[in-house]
Amino acid sequence: MAQAGKEPRQTAATRRRGAELEEAILQAAAEVLKESGVPALTMDEVARRAGTNKNALYRRWPNRVALGVAAYRRLAATETVLPDTGSLRGDVLEMLRRANSTWSSPFGEILRGLIAAAGSTPELLAKLRDSADGAHEASWLTLLGRAVARGDAAPEALHPRVAYAPMALLRNEYVMLGVPAVPDAVLVEIVDEVFLPLVHGRGPHRGTSAFHGPRQS
Numbered sequence: 001m002a003q004a005g006k007e008p009r010q011t012a013a014t015r016r017r018g019a020e021l022e023e024a025i026l027q028a029a030a031e032v033l034k035e036s037g038v039p040a041l042t043m044d045e046v047a048r049r050a051g052t053n054k055n056a057l058y059r060r061w062p063n064r065v066a067l068g069v070a071a072y073r074r075l076a077a078t079e080t081v082l083p084d085t086g087s088l089r090g091d092v093l094e095m096l097r098r099a100n101s102t103w104s105s106p107f108g109e110i111l112r113g114l115i116a117a118a119g120s121t122p123e124l125l126a127k128l129r130d131s132a133d134g135a136h137e138a139s140w141l142t143l144l145g146r147a148v149a150r151g152d153a154a155p156e157a158l159h160p161r162v163a164y165a166p167m168a169l170l171r172n173e174y175v176m177l178g179v180p181a182v183p184d185a186v187l188v189e190i191v192d193e194v195f196l197p198l199v200h201g202r203g204p205h206r207g208t209s210a211f212h213g214p215r216q217s
Contacts (some may be wrong), residue, residue: 005184007166007202021050021052021056022060023062024052025046025047025050025052025056025057025067026070026071026074027050028046028047028049028050029041029046029067029068029070029071030071030072030074030075031046032046032049032071032105033068033071033072033075033110034075034106034110035151036114037106037109037110038068038110038113038114038117039113040198041064041067041068041071042057042064043057043063043064043067046064046067055096056182064144065114065117065118065121066124068114068117069114069118069124069127069128070108070127072111072114072128073127073128075107075110080138082095082142082143083095083098083143084146087152088143088144088146088147088150088152088153088196088199089191089192089196091143091146091147092174092195093187093188093191094189095139095140095143095166095167095189096166096167096170096190097184097187098134099167099170100170100181100182100184100187101181103174103180103181104180104181109130111119111128112180114128115128119203125174136164136165136167136179137160140160140163140164141158141160141163141164142169143163144157144158144162144163145158146192147199153199153200153202154200154202154203155203156203156204157198157199157200157203159178159202162198162202165194165195165198166190166194169190169194169195170187170190172184203213
């Protein structure tokens with residue numbers, strides 16, 4: 001009876017095509033990454049969980065690392081939830097604290113493992129960077145945009161380099177210290193001593209222009 005119960009599900013899985021099958025594969029790969037990390041990510045295991053065969057995986061991704069990067073990009077997109085504390089300072093500090101805890105968490109370990117596995121493959125490393133930076137940059141701009149809408153910041157402050165400054169400074173701490181987390185006092189200093197003065201210093205009286213995208217040469 002148990003075998004008979006499994007058969008319809010396997011038969012249905014083999015009939016999946018296109019986007020539906022790709023979604024099942026990425027979901028399976030993401031589950032492996034979250035449960036066991038990069039070392040456990042194999043084409044065999046993902047195919048087993050997705051209810052398909054390895055050929056279906058290899059037609060889409062050349063190796064397990066490329067599949068892992070695609071699954072991580074999927075995870076990064078779903079993990080980003082914006083805080084809403086009611087103030088720019090509170091939102092930015094919360095974002096930094098989340099980033100700081102994430103980098104030292106199993107999720108951060110997945111990213112570090114994929115970076116190591118990607119090695120000297122520029123296209124995979126670029127995809128990892130884009131998946132992290134793209135979602136995060138949009139989030140930081142959204143936070144700053146909310147502050148502008150509330151009147152906490154001038155419209156001239158709404159610039160991607162301004163918005164992403166706290167995260168850039170936090171990453172610099174990781175590089176300089178060589179650790180996956182920094183003291184909370186450093187996060188507060190980044191917000192109070194650098195970011196907020198930068199935001200509040202941008203306004204019409206400074207002669208700055210609102211964000212219109214990158215300047216043309």
